[in-house]
Amino acid sequence: xxxxxxxxxxxxxxxxxxxxxxxxxxxxxxxxxxxxxxxxxxxxxxxxxxxxxxxxxxxxxxxxxxxxxxxxxxxxxxxxxxxxxxxxxxxxxxxxxxxxxxxxxxxxxxxxxxxxxxxxxxxxxxxxxxxxxxxxxxxxxxxxxxxxxxxxxxxxxxxxxxxxxxxxxxxxxxxxxxxxxxxxxxxxxxxxxxxxxxxxxxxxxxxxxxxxxxxxxxxxxxxxxxxxxxxxxxxxxxxxxxxxxxxxxxxxxxxxxxxxxxxxxxxxxxxxxxxxxxxxxxxxxxxxxx
Amino acid sequence: xxxxxxxxxxxxxxxxxxxxxxxxxxxxxxxxxxxxxxxxxxxxxxxxxxxxxxxxxxxxxxxxxxxxxxxxxxxxxxxxxxxxxxxxxxxxxxxxxxxxxxxxxxxxxxxxxxxxxxxxxxxxxxxxxxxxxxxxxxxxxxxxxxxxxxxxxxxxxxxxxxxxxxxxxxxxxxxxxxxxxxxxxxxxxxxxxxxxxxxxxxxxxxxxxxxxxxxxxxxxxxxxxxxxxxxxxxxxxxxxxxxxxxxxxxxxxxxxxxxxxxxxxxxxxxxxxxxxxxxxx
Numbered sequence: 001x002x003x004x005x006x007x008x009x010x011x012x013x014x015x016x017x018x019x020x021x022x023x024x025x026x027x028x029x030x031x032x033x034x035x036x037x038x039x040x041x042x043x044x045x046x047x048x049x050x051x052x053x054x055x056x057x058x059x060x061x062x063x064x065x066x067x068x069x070x071x072x073x074x075x076x077x078x079x080x081x082x083x084x085x086x087x088x089x090x091x092x093x094x095x096x097x098x099x100x101x102x103x104x105x106x107x108x109x110x111x112x113x114x115x116x117x118x119x120x121x122x123x124x125x126x127x128x129x130x131x132x133x134x135x136x137x138x139x140x141x142x143x144x145x146x147x148x149x150x151x152x153x154x155x156x157x158x159x160x161x162x163x164x165x166x167x168x169x170x171x172x173x174x175x176x177x178x179x180x181x182x183x184x185x186x187x188x189x190x191x192x193x194x195x196x197x198x199x200x201x202x203x204x205x206x207x208x209x210x211x212x213x214x215x216x217x218x219x220x221x222x223x224x225x226x227x228x229x230x231x232x233x234x235x236x237x238x239x240x241x242x243x244x245x246x247x248x249x250x251x252x253x254x255x256x257x258x259x260x261x262x263x264x265x266x267x268x269x270x271x272x273x274x275x276x277x278x279x280x281x282x283x284x285x286x287x288x289x290x
Numbered sequence: 291x292x293x294x295x296x297x298x299x300x301x302x303x304x305x306x307x308x309x310x311x312x313x314x315x316x317x318x319x320x321x322x323x324x325x326x327x328x329x330x331x332x333x334x335x336x337x338x339x340x341x342x343x344x345x346x347x348x349x350x351x352x353x354x355x356x357x358x359x360x361x362x363x364x365x366x367x368x369x370x371x372x373x374x375x376x377x378x379x380x381x382x383x384x385x386x387x388x389x390x391x392x393x394x395x396x397x398x399x400x401x402x403x404x405x406x407x408x409x410x411x412x413x414x415x416x417x418x419x420x421x422x423x424x425x426x427x428x429x430x431x432x433x434x435x436x437x438x439x440x441x442x443x444x445x446x447x448x449x450x451x452x453x454x455x456x457x458x459x460x461x462x463x464x465x466x467x468x469x470x471x472x473x474x475x476x477x478x479x480x481x482x483x484x485x486x487x488x489x490x491x492x493x494x495x496x497x498x499x500x501x502x503x504x505x506x507x508x509x510x511x512x513x514x515x516x517x518x519x520x521x522x523x524x525x526x527x528x529x530x531x532x533x534x535x536x537x538x539x540x541x542x543x544x545x546x547x548x549x550x551x552x553x554x555x556x557x558x559x560x561x562x563x564x565x566x567x568x569x570x571x
Contacts, residue, residue, distance in 0.1 A: 081318065084409065089440075115326045119411040119439075121376025124369070126325065129318040129354065137318070161365035164321060164354050197362075230361040 004152075004181045005212060005258075011152065011183075012104050014046040014070055014261035016282055019218075019237075021050030021076065021267070022058045029270040033064055036271060042288035043278040046070040048263045049101055052077045053093045054118070057100065071101045072216070072261065073151075075108035077118055080141030080155070081134065090118070091148045098149050104261075106151050107185045107216060110138055110176065111158035127158040127194075130165030130172050139179035146182065154215055156185035159193050159235040161227075169194045170205035177213045184209070186256070187218040188248040189265075193233045195244065202247040206255070214256040219249050219281055220265035237265045239277050250284055313349040321351050323406045328355065329363055330370060330397040346407065370397060373412065375479050380413045380438070381431045382478040383470045384424035389488035392423075411439060425493035426459025427467050430501065430513070433457055437505040444566040446530025448554070451564045453505045456521040456528075461497030464513060519543040520562065527563055536563070 018033050025032060037044030049061045049071050065071065075094075079085045098106070112126040128134045138155070146153045155176055157169050165172075169191065177184050186209075195202055221238035222245065224231060233242065253259070264281055266274045282289035324347055328335035337344060338355050347355070374393055378385045385393050396402055396419050405415030417432030424431075433455035441452035450456065470489060474481055500521035504512045519540075526539045537550040545553050557563040 082409075112322050112326075115323070115406050115412075116409055116415070117411045119413065120379070121373045122412050124326070124329075126322060129321045131316060131318060131354070133316050134318040162358050162362035164325065164358060227361045227364055230359055232362065232365055 004177075004183055007152065008183060008213075008215065008258055011215060011260050012070070014072070014104055016043050016278065016285070016287055017046035017048055017070075017072075017261060017263050018044055019048040019050060019074065019263050019265045019267055020058075020060060021074075022052060022055040022061075024050075024267040025058075025060050027268040030268045031266065031271055031274060033060060033267075034067065034069075037064075037067075037069060039271075040275070040278070040290060042290045043264075043275075043282065044069075046072060046104070046261065048072045048074050048107075049103070050074045050076050051094075051097055051101075052123075053090055053097065057097065061101070065101055071103045073098060073101055073103040073106045075106060075113075077113050077123070078108070078141070078145070079112055079114065080110050080145070081128070081137035083137075083140070083144070085118070086141065086144050086148065094145075095149060098151060103151065105154055105183075105215070106145065106149060107154040107156055109158035109187075109190075110142075110155035110173070111160075125158055127160040127163050127169070128165075128172065130163055130167035130169060132167070132175070134165075134172060135175045135179050138176050142176070142180040142182050146180075152183060152215075154183045154185040155180075156187050156218070157190050157194070159187070159190040160197070161193075161232045163194055163197055168198075168200075168205040168208060171208040174208050174210055177210060183213045183215040183258075185216040185218065186214050186252055187220070188252060189218065189220040189222050189233075189235055189242070189245045191248050192242055192244040193222070193235065195248075196231070196233060202244040203251050206251060209255075211252075211255040212258050214252065215258060216261040216263065217249060217252055217256065217259065218263045218265055219245065219277075221277070237267060237269075239266060239269050239273050241277065249281070253285055315348045316350045316354075320347065320407075321354055323403075324351070324355055325358070326406055327403045328358070329366075330373070330402070332360075332363070333398055334403070335360060335363055346403070370394065371483075373397065374483075377413060377416050378479045378482055380435045381416065381420070381424075381428070382474050382482070383467045384420055384428045384431050385478070385482050386470055386474060386489040387424040387427055387493050390482050390486045392488070414439070425495055426457070426463030426499070427470075427493045429457055429459050430463060430467055430503065433503045434511050434513075437503060437511055438509075441505070444530065444564050446527075446566065447533045448527050448536045448558075448563050448565055449530045450524040450528040451561060454524060454562070455503045456516070456524040457501040457503065458518070458521060458525070459499050459501060460494040461499045462494035463499050464501060464515065466491070466494055520557075523557075524562060530566070533565075 033047050047064045111128055114122045116122050142153050157173055221240045222233040222242050223236050264278055279289045401419040413435045417435050420428035500516050500518040502514055502516040527536050540550045541547050
């Protein structure tokens, strides 16, 4: 089998895109992805569809696909390190959704999406335990999902108010990517949360990452607050991007030579409000911002 | 040195090595599971930080969790409320009988923690935890929760059809449940969250009411009374039995010995018992 770096040559260049998830546009004033694509084709290059199989695809995602718009499939409901979670029923539904979306690849936060079974009231998202023992089970899940869908599966570093384990999150994801021979999705906002929680510089751990495997980047706004004096960042996908997220993004752009896609996560904000954010991302990446 | 003493020492050394290995183990899943429990239950988080024994965690696993700032565990102030909401959606009358404050204690129970470790559906773990706490109402709503989820394949020569659950609950449970549910209105969660205290009326406690709970083809749940011998027979068959056992049970429940076989055939024809394909076990 060819290596990921060989396989990655076949991955399309999607450019700048936007994320969505089921019902996102029900929020007052939320962004209409199709309107963005119509009015600013350079900014709405593709739609990253957040999929929870139990909910399926909403009308906006289906309409985007019907228009022929490119997509990626962002899973929201699988614990990659639990073999039981890749059960035949779920995998069949994933394959059905993949057939519908025809995504360029699959991706998603490699963390704990639910406790117990995949059931109501049990959804959450916790980062993986940052220890070497986490690598093999997560890599096995990535390989299994790739084989089951026939698509590349890019693990994403999850957000967190805290991280358990001594490893740097980039060190863990580097090891996972090597073990699964896969690419990576680096979420710059999530990484900023990690660096802050550990009191590290924005570029700490950069040397650990195999940058040639980084295929996709995420940029998103976050808001700072304190819990009884403990500073935390809410990954609220707002329009205020933290300075360290920008710094990570710019550092990543300089290193990720195999980059195919950047998602601006701002799905619940009005189009006029998000345009400056898109334009800054486009400008940094050197893509057409019209 | 006697051979006996030497063997004892060797055994003790072996036990020490096993204990050391056990305390050095690190399974990320167990750490995650404990972390989820800590997020829901500050008392459990304090136990992890404390010195009392916790058999579910090794020394290494516990050391990782002890480094978590307790304040960070409170980063999502709505986590418990969302989980309680999910439970009330499926157990509205049980939640009314207990009061929301009592429902919340489920998240501090060993049952909740075991459910996470054993990868179970929270609503079903809650139903088991209820036991007799909400009387027959809890049994009824637990049966409904079971039927809303994927059904097991029937087993044995004869089984209770998985779409049925037979229940023996205190007399008046069905009427009480229906009445309270109606009075909870269209948004039981909001009403019960504001009230927090147990419902004014107590759930029935005496007598026996045989009930059949059925999941229909369209997924809706049907509740109804049935004869006690029938419910007892269906409960007996649950999980799979040999036909001879079910016939013998029917006779114990009052069927004429000469007619027991015919009775079983009729119940199969009526869909109240099922005969799985040969070889199901």
